[in-house]
Structures are given as structure tokens and as C-alpha cells.
Amino acid sequence: QAIYRKDYVAPGFWVDTVEMGLDLGLEQTHVATRMTLRRNPESTEKDIVLFGDGLKILQLRLNGANLKKSQYSIQGETMRIPDAPDDVVLEIETLIQPVKNTALSGLYASAGNLITQCEAEGFRRITWFPDRPDVMAKYTVLLRADKKAFPVLLSNGNLIEEGDLGDGRHYAKWEDPFFKPSYLFAIVAGKLVCQEETFRLQDGRDALLQVWVEPGNLDKTDHAMQSLKKSIRWDEERFGLELDLDRFMIVATGDFNMGAMENKGLNIFNTKYVLANPSIATDTDYAGIESVVGHEYFHNWTGNRVTCRDWFQLSLKEGLTVFRDQEFSADLVGTATGRAVKRIEDVRVLRQVQFSEDAGPMAHPVRPDSFVEINNFYTVTIYEKGSEVVRMYYTLLGHDGFRKGMDLYFARHDGQAVECDDFRAAMADAGGRDLTQFERWYSQAGTPRVHASAVYNAEEKTYVLTLAQSCPATPGQAEKLPFHIPVTVGLLGADGRDLPLHTDGAQAGQTSVVLELTEASQTFIFRDVAEEPVPSLLRNFSAPVVLHFDYSDAQLAHLLAHDSDPFNRWEAGQRLATRRLVKLTQAVQAGEALALDEMFLEALRNTLNDTTLDPAFRELVLTLPSELVIAEEFDEVDPQAIHTARQFARAAISDALRGDLLTAYEDNLTPGKYSPDAESSAKRSLKNLALSYLADWPQQSTFDLALTQFNEAENMTDRLAALHALVNFKGDAKQKKAADKALAQFYKLFSKEALVVDKWFMLQAVAETTDVAKVRELMQHPAFTLNNPNRARSLTFSFCNANPSQFHAPDGSGYALWAELVIALNKINPQVAARLARSMDRWKKYSPALQQKMKAALEKVAGTKKLSKDVAEVVTKALAAE
């Protein structure tokens, strides 16, 4: 039941206009659609093909005449109308039941309001339509509803009329002046209030900006509004792209499958990415809001004005828009280290989640060749690896070259639905470069390996660097061809400074050069190298690859202390740490004594105490690779041994750096009014890292420190960090009791703030001592429900994905819980269920005993009746893993 990219056929009919009238109700909504269609003479498809899902048809008229049952056919979600004339007016009336829509795709109810989510294929759950992104039409939408229940009526574009209908009902008419695919359609109706302001655009026009929330949340909209204004300004300045509407709206809903959605002029957001004030949101939340508000806004050009021909091209808009939101966040911080910190954080996610995806049964290229359920392909590969692919153009073409490529892309394709290849062609043509081979980044899955080796010739003063690439097999792709890989390189002298580079393509005085690796193996020669250098390879993570180089510990310490590229400074520290964590894990398995060497501790100490370094950067260096990242170093993963090893290392660091950690804590307090700016959030992150280390070497004084911070915190960042330290404290019975009390207080204080209750569940889900039994107990808590995606994720996803040593309990109880949850969620919300199903992707990496239990759990899910295609695809692919 998979569909293939190669089978693309242009639609048999284009749609020019769509007029919709909706009589809105929670129980029942009546949808009348009138669309004009025009034959596409270029298509081999001769029928009118419409899609519908769960719709009750009341009326179906073609050019004014009722269609008889014999004049059309319906098979699954597909309706075909054969023998239609070239110009058609189609009128369809359907009935839908929003309250029963627990899948949260199409039109659904959230807290008594009505909300839509149409990407990827939700519009067909509202009306029959050629619901595919290459069909772009102009929409007019008339909303009618009870005035009391639905005082606010919103849709895409401009409000052109509103008024009273008598009998307690009212209406609003919206017109979107732009052609758009159906996945960008949106309506919102209900009791909502907004923060609004007019904003002067660069071209002098005024736009009305609104952030809509449930009453009671108006004290939490300001950061989203500020972020929106920054986004508009940034896109004007960096890319010359202007807001094309008179009005731009953001709506927050507590029931949402994903982060947010870029519907034209009416972005709909998960509350998690809108609502913030210092008492409920952490620094991370503030940063998340800024970047997601930016992301959705930037889609207006990369996604909406230029959209995707088909869903295989999803990364065309998502990879590019993630790149844009990453650049936005980096530009807002401004400083070089600030940019590096953002880069490191992004790469950390890529490595932890995308590299793992690339190595598992769901591995797919950035532009997939097939899928069963498109919703399963909103992945880290499409988004984050897709962004890395865009970033490589940026690295290859340079800042101005990339901008030229973007300009050409819009000049050619504004208003069109295009392919990833069209973007590549614009970049190649604007840059005057042959990017033919670069296409393999779109067609080949898997994370390439680059093996670097070097020979220094003291007599000839040459440094010869050899780069060799390979890429592991992925499902359906046994052999891979070489990629076009930009490898940014610098050479460090013994004094820690960059040596000037004399090599092809480097200008005089240049200390970093982008080498282009295009063959399986290639050699690059650096001349006039006065001394044997330490190579700094893949600076700023110039390509999404795994780089091997046989560094000595001393070389890594040198890079950590001196590299002018902050990313590689951090990277060197991670390499030092990973080596040790692998050895410690092996020692745990062998029952040997554990120890951490002084050289490593000294390197961490020096970084921690180097107050010339940005605290955020120091925090990143001091943070050990996660258990998931360490797991990737092993062929057979032993989650408990990894956990023990990492905890040992943390305690040893805590012990050895006690005084330094205390100083870092004291030095990075942020008294006064809370602000989420980069500087103060950097301080809080280092301070709270110090606190968590201190708590890993349990002493009453650190317990008291955490408790005081918890009680006196004036912002959520500090309060949550303190609670985390208390809950994970390895203390005595009395301390345990005090920690439980804090946990209870926290809940009581914030029980009315859904997003904070989510944090409360999550914090417990990932706590060291939380086992399967504890999760089951928490599932009985009155505030827990699987019906709300955020709440379901807070407890169950966090446990299955972020508490590996407990989830992989040797008795298999974690897997049994997983299977129960996936089966339960499958009935409620297939998209959410399929996400959780992914937790078992890497089952082949565990011991035979665990594998057997994981396989049984997978088979249990696979054998469930009425399994959605979403879940079926994930578990079928997992079970097929070799």
C-alpha cells in the first residue's frame, strides 16, 4: 500500500476557485463547497479525482446537475468522476463531526473551540477535494456559527465582511488573495482573545498582527508577539522577503499533534510554542517559541508562496525553513560564540535523533522514494538533515552566493509547486556551479562516514590530508555512490593559533578552507607548513557526516583549549568524553574498577574556570554526551551499563570539581527581573548545570542549595532545575521526603497551567528512579490522559525515549507498557501513536534477550486489529529490520 515518487502524475483538473460555507458546530458541522475546475490538457489523468475521508455526502452537483451514483465511484479515500467536460463547477455538501475527531487532523474540537489541521492530508476530512499540494486555488470562506459559543471566526487571508444573522448567530467572510494548496487552509472558531498591534513593514505598509489565545492566557502572549515582529523584520533584512498580507494571525491551541502549522495568514500553534511568562516558561521554552514563530512565519515564502509539487518533496520547504529559523535564532544572538552555541545545540539534536534514524529501519533519503503514510515522514531527516543539506549550499556558495540562489529560486518559482531539484538548480545556476553530484544528498539515505588521515613531511614542509568516504547500507539501498561533501579545515600550530593555509582554493592569510570531497578518496596538500599541525576538521560541522580521525588525547586537549572554531573546541571535548564513557561502560560490563583520569578532569576544569568563555559554551562543553549518543558507539547496547558509567563520570566530575562548580554557581546568579536574553539564559544554564553536578555527589549542603533555589526561584528555569536536582538527589529518607514534598508543592502551585503540568510529568518520567511501575502509577493521576498529545508525550514518550536504563528493564516490562500505549493511542490518534511506535526502531541493537522481548512487543502491536496505516508502517518496517 506504499505510494512511489516515480508514479507522480499531474492532476487531471486544476482548481481555480473554492468557495466554502461552513455552518459550525462542535457536534456537527455542515460544509458546502463550490469549486471551479479546469481540465489540465497536459495530464494523462482524464478523470476528476477527489479525496475524502470520513465524510457524509449530502449533495454532489456537477455544473448544476445532481450526480447520480452511477456517474462517480468511490474507492477508499478516492472519488473518481469520469467523462467530465473541460470546465466544471462542482458543488459538494458534506457533514462532519468535530467532537468525534480525536485524531486532530481536519476540523476538531479543542477546549470548546473549533480548530483545523490540514497538513498533510487533513483537508479531505473536511470536504472532497483534489487534496494534493500541486493543486493551488483561491479560497473564499464564509463561516456561520452561534455567537455565544463561537464569538471569534477566523480563516486565511483578509476579513472582508462580518455581521449578524439573527437567531443568535453571526457570520464572517474571509478571502485569501493568494493561490494556495489545500493543506494551508485553516479555520478557527470559538472563545478566544488576542494581543494585537499594527506593525510597519519595510515597504511602508502597515500590517495587523494578532496572537489569539484562550481567555486567561493574555498574560502569556507577549514573547510570541515580539518574536513575530523580529521574524518579519529578519526576513525583510536577510532575504528581502516581505509579509504579503494586511493581517497575520497566530492562534494557540492546547490540542495539537505537532509544534505548529504555517496556514496562510493564520498560523496555528501548539500552546507550548506560544505561551510564556517567567513563572511558567523556561529559557528553553522562550527560545523554542522564538524559533517556531520564526519557522512558521518564514514558511510564508518557503512553503506557501513556493510550495511542494508532491509530498516526497517535503524537505524542499521543511529543510529550507529549518535552515532559515536556525539562522534567524543565530542572527538574533549576534555574537560569534552565540552562533556557535546555537550550532552546537542543533548538531546535538541531529546526531542524537537523526543519525539514529538514519541507522534504523525507518531510514529514508531527504527526498523519499516511497511512503505508506506521509504523516510518518515529518521526520528529523526531512527537517534537520534537510536543513544541513541547505546549509551545505550556503557553505559551498558563501553568504552572497546563497542569497543569489534564493533570489533566483523566488524569481523562477513564486506561485508554483516545485521539486527539490528546482531548488538545487537555482543554487547551481546562481552560483555558476555544477551541483549534479550534490543530488545524492537527496536520493541516498544513511549518514556518510569520512575517514581522515594525514602525513606531515618536515623536510618538505607539506601536510598531506587524505579524506575517504563511505556510507552504510540502508533499507532498499545497499550500495551508495560518493557524496559531494564540503569539509571545512583549519590547522593549529603548537601555540594554539591557526596556521595560514597554502593550498588550492585558499587566499593569502586564510586560516579555514572548504575542501570539496567528491570522490571515494581524495588527497589535499598543504604547503609551507612550518610545524606539524593539529588538524581542525569539519569546522562548524560543515557536513552531516561522522568524521573519523585518529586524534591523540593530547591533540584533542589542544583543540579544546585553542581551536578558533568554537564548534570544534566543543567537539574535541565531546570526543575526549566519549572515549572515556565507552571505556567506563566496558569496565562496568567487565566488573572492573571505574576511574576518570586527571587529564580529562583538568581539561574540564580549565574550561569551566575560563571566564573569558561564554557561560553557555562552557555549559555545553561540561555536558557529557547523552546515553543515546554513547549507545551509538556500541554494536550491542547495554543501557544499564551506559547509565552506570555516565553516572559514575558525573559523580567523579562533581567530586573533583566541587569548588569550581560552587564558584561557577555563585558567579552566574542572575538576580533582578527575569529576562530570557542570551546573556542571562547562558548564565542560568551554567549555574544550573553546576547545581546538577553538585547534586550528583550528595551532601546536605547541596541539597539545601537546591531546596533554597526551588523555594526562592522567581522564574521557571531556576525552579525546574532545582526540582530536577532534588528529585534526582541520591539522598537519605529525609531528603527523599523533602524532594517529594517539593514535587507535590510544584504540582499544587501550577495545577492550572497545562504546560507546567506537562513538565511535572516529564521531570518524573526521566528521573533515574522512575521505573515502569512508577510510570503506571503516574498514568493513574487525575491529570493524566492519552487524549491530549502534549500530556501523553510528557509522560510516556519521555519515559520510552529519554529514560533508557529504565525503559529497557531486563524483564521487558518497558516494552509491554510501550505496546499497551501504542495500541491505546492507535484508537485515539494514529499520528501520535506512530510517533511512540518509533521508540522501538533500534531494537536490533540490543542483547538477544532484550531483542526477543522487543520483537514480541512489536508483534503484539503488528497483530492488533484496526491498526492505522501510520502505526502499521512503523512496526512493519521495524520488524523487517535485519
Ligand code: ARG
Ligand atoms: N508544516 C508544519 C511545520 O513544520 C508541520 C505540520 C505537520 N503536520 C503533520 N500532520 N505531520 O511547521
Ligand code: ZN
Ligand atoms: Zn515547517
